[in-house]
Amino acid sequence: MxxxxxxxxxxxxxxxxxxxxxxxxxxxxxxxxxxxxxxxxxxxxxxxxxxxxxxxxxxxxxxxxxxxxxxxxDPAFDPESALVEQRSRLAAHARQTQAMIRAVDAALDSLRGEKPMNANNIFEGFDPKRYEDEARANWGSSDAYKESSRRTKNYSSEDWARIKSESHDLMVRIAAHLTGGGKPSDTAAMDLAEEHRLQIDRFYYPCSLAMHRGLGQMYTGDARFEANLDKYGGGVAAFLAEAIAANADRG
Amino acid sequence: MxxxxxxxxxxxxxxxxxxxxxxxxxxxxxxxxxxxxxxxxxxxxxxxxxxxxxxxxxxxxxxxxxxxxxxxxDPAFDPESALVEQRSRLAAHARQTQAMIRAVDAALDSLRGEKPMNANNIFEGFDPKRYEDEARANWGSSDAYKESSRRTKNYSSEDWARIKSESHDLMVRIAAHLTGGGKPSDTAAMDLAEEHRLQIDRFYYPCSLAMHRGLGQMYTGDARFEANLDKYGGGVAAFLAEAIAANADRG
DNA sequence: GCTTGACCCCTACGTAGCGTGAGGCCGTAG
DNA sequence: CTACGGCCTCACGCTACGTAGGGGTCAAGC
Structure with missing residues (x-):
């Protein structure tokens, strides 16, 4: 070479x-x-x-x-973990941009006279420091789904089978908890949510509780995610989202 | 109040x-x-x-x-259209960040030995001018872009006002030609297209017929451009695009 | 071997968008 | 009346380069 x-x-x-x-x-x-x-x-x-x-x-x-x-x-600099870290920072950056888009939308509404202007919320999303924690929490936009499936493809077919099977298994158990009359705030449901978080953490990217909470919001906010999850039963997406929120609160 | x-x-x-x-x-x-x-x-x-x-x-x-x-x-500054414009720019910005995330993932893959490193794709997404969609939004090749920013950076607000006014004027005449029943292949329409090309040539960067043709295609291909032009009337973007093509063929 | 043109070098000063004091005037609460 | 936080205006410093200038280098073509 x-x-x-x-x-x-x-x-x-x-x-x-x-x-x-x-x-x-x-x-x-x-x-x-x-x-x-x-x-x-x-x-x-x-x-x-x-x-x-x-x-x-x-x-x-x-x-x-x-x-x-x-x-x-830094001699202790580890390229891999640094890249992983950077990845989440970039995601936070993307999320901040999304917040700015929402702020622009708010300004447009106000211009069109649909909503009054509010001095306290007009700058929402502009100050990164103010958003740091929350920004880290979210993976970004709906591109996240495409992104994660793209990465899944890079696993070997054995990895892939194992991941799919574990995820499926967990989703079935979550759906069962829902149809069994469980509530998202149950300890059992929160445990399932935590298990879900750890799966993501293992298979896809480091996933903090805060980040997980962001993901959960996306599950009900993004139609593609919702449809994907509701394959396991109607309302599973919403149920999981709530359980995730409860689990994040608990932590 | x-x-x-x-x-x-x-x-x-x-x-x-x-x-x-x-x-x-x-x-x-x-x-x-x-x-x-x-x-x-x-x-x-x-x-x-x-x-x-x-x-x-x-x-x-x-x-x-x-x-x-x-x-x-700018006295002609319209907050609403500016905000709409900014919204789409922010979205483009977000997409670029997503591209960088993908680049980071590629680097991670390469680090993990799953894929060979490729000097040609490792920087994908880092240079906005090169990111294809954005490159087109930035008016074509990087030479044109560089030239354009080189020139525009020195424009005063009066220059901008003049440019805005001349551009606006031309667009109004083009729209008038369309509503007057003219065809994009008319000599008059082609002349208007040529005038459009010369404006760009004068204000922004040397614009050949071929480059102009590329621009024209962008006007109908990119929703942002299209919306911007159709402010002058429905179908103006498409009309201009066709006239540009006809003019390029003629030359 | 000589020129030409594209590439490279370094030095050095210029610029944008503020940060960071320094020195001094408001204004209001005690 | 004084303390103290907030405001003002210089004015110099800093980062991350841009830009200009003067001058070597190297492969190609004559």
Whole structure:
């Protein structure tokens, strides 16, 4: 396997950042090319490429380059967990954008005279700090479903069978609890919800209680999810959503 | 209805921006408080509040403050259509974030050894100009985009007013031609299309007939563009698209 | 071997959008 | 009357590059 070398311009075009930015990253020691020619030309490797991707993710999230450097030059830096972490941050970012869309909608309503303007809610979603926890909670939009099924495809067929079977099994038990007259706030229902959370945690992505709560809201908010869950019986989606909320409150 | 007045700190807390930023917006004439006390204290009204919301939306989208100022101080500025426009931009922003999430997933896959790393796709979603749908929304190839932003960045609010007015004028004439029973293949229609091309060429970036044809296709392919054009009358987007195609064939 | 043109280097100053004091005037509660 | 929080206006600092300038490098073509 021949180790490919990229010159600055090549890398710039690949990644979409400017040559100047790459120079800058070199200057501050954030991304130094693995090699230089005798003439001083920068030569980047695939490893540099991966590192650049990390950098761009953090940059997109608004971290200062100095901090990015600190993070990824940390000897304890684990690329995988960092990517997982970044993934959830990006999801939070997406959710914030969704909140802004809702704020725009609110402004439109108010403009059209359908609802009065309210100084307290007009800025909802604009202050990230105010939303941090909640933002982390949600996976984002309905694309989440597509996303998760896409990832499922990358499991081996054995993994896939096991996941499907475990999920199905759990859903059947949840549906049974519902048809058996159970309430979402029962301890048993909350336990089932917790089990559901742990399944997601194991199979798909780290899923906190807060994130799970967000998911639950999506189950009743998104028609595709609801239909998918109600295959196990009418009202299963709503039931599960409530059980998840109860479980999150309990935790 | 008592007109509420907010001092800087109050507005800052409401909106989540810093006092310093509000000072800055005042200094550059982006958001000047409606009133001052005798002592010079800034007093903001509900109207200022609405304006600030607009500003923050545009800012979130990465527009430079100077351009935001130009946009919202434009006498022809229509808050409603601007909000509608912003809504779709936010949605595009959200989609881009989703694309980044996918890129992170790809990186994760590659780390886990499930898929080989591919230098060509690892950065997918990072460069907005390259993300295909968005690329088209950003007016075609990255060269055109670069050129366009290079030029527009230096436009004053008067320039913007002139551009807006000329564009509007042309669209009105095109719509008139349509309602007058004209066909897109008429010489007159083609002339209007050519005029449209030259406008773009003058104001934004060098626009060849071929590029113009691509633009035309976008007008009917992208709901946002279509809605924007059909403000001038139903079917205007489609009519213009056809006229552009005819004009490109003629040339 | 020489030119040409696309690539590369570095230095250095400019810019946007604020952050962060410094120094000093309001305004109201004790 | 004084304390104390809030407001004001400079004014300099910072980040993440953009942009311009002056000048090597390297493969291709003559």
């Amino acid at each position: 021949a180790a490919n070398r990229y010159q600055v311009k090549a890398l710039a075009e690949l990644s979409g950042v400017t040559v100047r930015a790459l120079h800058h990253y070199d200057a501050i020691g954030l991304l130094c090319p693995h090699q230089r020619t005798a003439a001083g030309y920068r030569l980047y490797t695939e490893t540099d490429l991966l590192r650049l991707q990390q950098i761009l993710i953090y940059r997109e999230l608004g971290l200062p380059l100095e901090q990015i450097k600190a993070i990824i030059t | 008592a007109a509420n007045r907010y001092q800087v700190k109050a507005l800052a807390e409401l909106s989540g921006v810093t006092v310093r930023a509000l000072h800055h917006y005042d200094a550059i004439g982006l958001l000047c408080p409606h009133q001052r006390t005798a002592a010079g204290y800034r007093l903001y009204t509900e109207t200022d509040l609405l304006r600030l919301q607009q500003i923050l939306i545009y800012r979130e989208l990465g527009l430079p403050l100077e351009q935001i100022k130009a946009i919202i101080t």
